[in-house]
Amino acid sequence: MLDFEWVALGLGDVTWIAAAFVLGGIAYALRLPPLVGFLAAGFLLSASGYTHTDFLPKLADIGITLLLFTVGLKLNLRTLARPQVWAVSTLHIALVVVVLSTLLCAFAWAGWLLVQREGLEQTVTPTTVEFGLQEAILVAFALSFSSTVFAVKVLEEKGEMTSLHGRIAIGILIVQDIAAVVFLAVSSGKVPSAWALALLLLVPIRPVLHRLLERVGHGELLVLYGFLLALGGAEVFQLVQMKGDLGALILGVLIASHPKAEELAKQMLGFKDLFLLGFFLSIGASGELSLHSLLLACLLMPLVLIKSTIFYGLFTGFKLRARTAWLATLNLSNFSEFGLIVVSVGVASGWLESHWLVTLSLMLALSFVLAAALNNLSHGVFIKHRVGLERWQRSARIADDRLLDIGGAQIAVVGMGGIGTGAYDLMQERHGDGVVGIDIDPVTVRNQQAEGRHVLIGDPSDLDFWERVQQAHTLQLVMLALPRLTTSVEVIRFLREAGFAGRIAVTAKFADEEVQLLEAGASSVFNIYQQAGVGFADHVMDRGH
Numbered sequence: 001m002l003d004f005e006w007v008a009l010g011l012g013d014v015t016w017i018a019a020a021f022v023l024g025g026i027a028y029a030l031r032l033p034p035l036v037g038f039l040a041a042g043f044l045l046s047a048s049g050y051t052h053t054d055f056l057p058k059l060a061d062i063g064i065t066l067l068l069f070t071v072g073l074k075l076n077l078r079t080l081a082r083p084q085v086w087a088v089s090t091l092h093i094a095l096v097v098v099v100l101s102t103l104l105c106a107f108a109w110a111g112w113l114l115v116q117r118e119g120l121e122q123t124v125t126p127t128t129v130e131f132g133l134q135e136a137i138l139v140a141f142a143l144s145f146s147s148t149v150f151a152v153k154v155l156e157e158k159g160e161m162t163s164l165h166g167r168i169a170i171g172i173l174i175v176q177d178i179a180a181v182v183f184l185a186v187s188s189g190k191v192p193s194a195w196a197l198a199l200l201l202l203v204p205i206r207p208v209l210h211r212l213l214e215r216v217g218h219g220e221l222l223v224l225y226g227f228l229l230a231l232g233g234a235e236v237f238q239l240v241q242m243k244g245d246l247g248a249l250i251l252g253v254l255i256a257s258h259p260k261a262e263e264l265a266k267q268m269l270g271f272k273d274l275f276l277l278g279f280f281l282s283i284g285a286s287g288e289l290s291l292h293s294l295l296l297a298c299l300l301m302p303l304v305l306i307k308s309t310i311f312y313g314l315f316t317g318f319k320l321r322a323r324t325a326w327l328a329t330l331n332l333s334n335f336s337e338f339g340l341i342v343v344s345v346g347v348a349s350g351w352l353e354s355h356w357l358v359t360l361s362l363m364l365a366l367s368f369v370l371a372a373a374l375n376n377l378s379h380g381v382f383i384k385h386r387v388g389l390e391r392w393q394r395s396a397r398i399a400d401d402r403l404l405d406i407g408g409a410q411i412a413v414v415g416m417g418g419i420g421t422g423a424y425d426l427m428q429e430r431h432g433d434g435v436v437g438i439d440i441d442p443v444t445v446r447n448q449q450a451e452g453r454h455v456l457i458g459d460p461s462d463l464d465f466w467e468r469v470q471q472a473h474t475l476q477l478v479m480l481a482l483p484r485l486t487t488s489v490e491v492i493r494f495l496r497e498a499g500f501a502g503r504i505a506v507t508a509k510f511a512d513e514e515v516q517l518l519e520a521g522a523s524s525v526f527n528i529y530q531q532a533g534v535g536f537a538d539h540v541m542d543r544g545h
Contacts, residue, residue, distance in 0.1 A: 059278025072252020145336035
């Protein structure tokens with residue numbers, strides 16, 4: 001039984017949870033991710049004098065470890081081999097460091113980055129140095145990272161983790177994480193232990209990990225096995241003086257190809273979100289707020305626009321379509337928790353003044369708010385500014401970012417999970433080859449094609465795709481079997497905007513979702529929970545029992 005008194009004691013006060021709930025609810029009502037409210041709760045309570053014990057950072061550490069483990073469960077290593085990932089991330093870090101360090105030096109020369117001299121005399125420690133080129137490079141390097149936590153949360157909420165732009169964004173974040181690990185190793189003077197070579201043994205024991213995953217069932221043992229892999233992998237890597245989070249990521253990658261990996265990721269989702277609450281609250285509690293830090297954070301916030309522009313230019317330069325480049329850029333248009341770690345190392349080593357840690361915490365929070373708002377409006381903003389954004393687009397495309405043609409299909413089933421596959425098979429049985437399946441996940445598409453189904457990879461929230469489909473004027477029925485309400489509503493809107501006048505059938509889980517889908521323009525809504533019993537009865541009656 002959960003000891004609520006222990007939880008309250010560990011968090012310092014139940015006020016932390018209450019504030020996170022209230023402000024998270026307000027953010028949700030404003031159509032922002034709840035994490036924005038969690039950040040605000042951390043800053044508000046810290047400014048009000050509330051303190052916490054070491055439990056909150058530990059909660060955050062577990063949350064980040066579980067996050068990287070679940071990222072590993074969905075990671076395809078071939079994504080990292082794309083030049084759109086390794087080349088873009090490397091060039092981006094280099095360009096951002098050059099551009100931002102130059103601007104920071106200019107700001108320092110103008111006197112904008114220094115606190116007042118009398119304040120310095122009272123607060124500076126003997127190890128503190130003036131802000132120069134070395135400090136500018138360190139801060140610029142910290143600002144070059146984007147937040148893995150934020151990007152994964154947004155992609156999961158929008159159901160776009162397996163989209164092309166989602167896979168590229170996650171790949172870049174992993175390359176950035178590796179760069180951060182290298183920096184931490186170099187800055188601390190630590191090198192991996194000689195025993196780190198023993199980690200290569202993880203590869204031959206992979207079949208054992210898969211066999212165990214098959215045998216743990218579908219309940220609490222599966223969840224416990226996930227915790228064991230994530231936390232155990234982190235602990236093993238730390239024992240050989242390597243970053244623990246990297247171990248959780250690699251353990252996730254080792255079992256990512258197993259058929260139950262997706263089920264494990266879903267089971268871990270709620271636990272990961274709960275523990276990440278500690279991360280967002282701890283950002284706000286990372287230091288004492290001051291007017292100087294707040295003004296400096298506001299002054300430097302426009303730098304995120306420069307960072308985003310460089311991303312967009314590199315993405316289009318590496319043959320991504322304007323829309324794909326735009327969405328991937330928005331996923332990365334924020335500052336990172338790894339930046340805080342880099343700055344904390346700089347402060348501890350006496351390379352930076354202590355106020356930079358609070359300044360970057362504020363910049364991180366502000367960038368989350370900005371990026372959350374932009375990601376909520378991402379598709380609409382692209383449509384509005386499409387002409388200008390497409391000027392950056394090259395005529396050449398990578399293979400999986402080309403607009404596909406459904407041929408002469410009259411029925412399209414969008415979302416080829418269990419429900420979509422069943423709908424496709426029945427429609428194909430009744431209507432023959434006039435049926436096409438569409439899914440955003442390339443692995444799902446390959447598996448479906450291997451079983452003989454006509455399934456194409458495509459992003460259903462891509463207006464360009466539906467406009468091209470509509471030009472053929474063959475499609476009469478679209479069946480949406482998508483996991484998230486927001487995506488279904490968006491696809492319905494895009495279909496109607498593209499001029500589609502046919503029927504749109506869509507699945508829903510709850511009664512209030514049915515209302516929203518019908519208001520959005522759906523022709524009919526199938527409540528998969530309510531009508532499952534009807535389908536079961538029909539199944540029995542059809543077989544004469």
